[in-house]
Amino acid sequence: DAGVIQSPRHEVTEMGQEVTLRCKPISGHNSLFWYRQTMMRGLELLIYFNNNVPIDDSGMPEDRFSAKMPNASFSTLKIQPSEPRDSAVYFCASVLTGANTGELFFGEGSRLTVL
Amino acid sequence: GDSVTQMEGPVTLSEEAFLTINCTYTATGYPSLFWYVQYPGEGLQLLLKATKADDKGSNKGFEATYRKETTSFHLEKGSVQVSDSAVYFCALRITGTASKLTFGTGTRLQVTL
Numbered sequence: 219d220a221g222v223i224q225s226p227r228h229e230v231t232e233m234g235q236e237v238t239l240r241c242k243p244i245s246g247h248n249s250l251f252w253y254r255q256t257m258m259r260g261l262e263l264l265i266y267f268n269n270n271v272p273i274d275d276s277g278m279p280e281d282r283f284s285a286k287m288p289n290a291s292f293s294t295l296k297i298q299p300s301e302p303r304d305s306a307v308y309f310c311a312s313v314l315t316g317a318n319t320g321e322l323f324f325g326e327g328s329r330l331t332v333l
Numbered sequence: 334g335d336s337v338t339q340m341e342g343p344v345t346l347s348e349e350a351f352l353t354i355n356c357t358y359t360a361t362g363y364p365s366l367f368w369y370v371q372y373p374g375e376g377l378q379l380l381l382k383a384t385k386a387d388d389k390g391s392n393k394g395f396e397a398t399y400r401k402e403t404t405s406f407h408l409e410k411g412s413v414q415v416s417d418s419a420v421y422f423c424a425l426r427i428t429g430t431a432s433k434l435t436f437g438t439g440t441r442l443q444v445t446l
Contacts, residue, residue, distance in 0.1 A: 222376070260437070260439055261377075261422065261438075261439065263433070266433060274433070309376055311376075321367075321379045322377075324377045324378065326374070326375055326376050327375075327376055
């Protein structure tokens with residue numbers, strides 16, 4: 219089975235540009251999480267969805283960040299406009315809630331550099 | 334709020350040395366506890382878990398015991414290998430929070446020959 223698929227793997231952009239990160243969760247999983255990883259702050263939960271509905275977006279740093287999950291097999295995280303402090307690795311993870319394993323399956327991440 | 338505290342790294346060990354990475358937690362409910370590992374350039378993957386007090390999780394020679402009295406879940410391995418070099422994350426999940434995990438900051442382990 220394919221794991222969680224994220225794209226792009228690497229993105230370099232200039233300040234002020236729009237950035238869109240994409241995620242395809244594991245088929246059959248009903249919860250999806252977006253995390254951000256930086257050296258300074260470690261791994262932070264930005265937002266998570268259950269059955270395509272946003273449940274908790276309290277980790278989204280500000281209005282420049284938005285996330286959508288239009289269907290069970292696709293999610294996007296958008297930053298507009300991007301700033302240098304947004305440089306980080308963004309991870310998507312999915313899980314079948316109710317399976318009670320607690321095991322999140324992570325993608326390989328999207329490394330964003332904002333110049 | 335719920336939180337996880339890990340020892341700061343990096344931890345540098347020689348091959349075959351004994352490893353301990355400390356992890357303590359604060360939780361309002363009854364958490365399940367996890368260790369995830371991140372190899373260079375990859376996402377996190379589950380290493381082991383424990384769902385109730387006194388449970389011991391184990392995998393690939395790593396062990397951790399859920400100690401409710403000390404609110405700890407320290408990771409140990411008797412003999413590390415170079416291939417164990419990675420970042421290790423301790424995490425908790427409160428029952429009923431739909432798989433939402435709270436992670437520690439991670440501890441980098443470097444094993445040398």
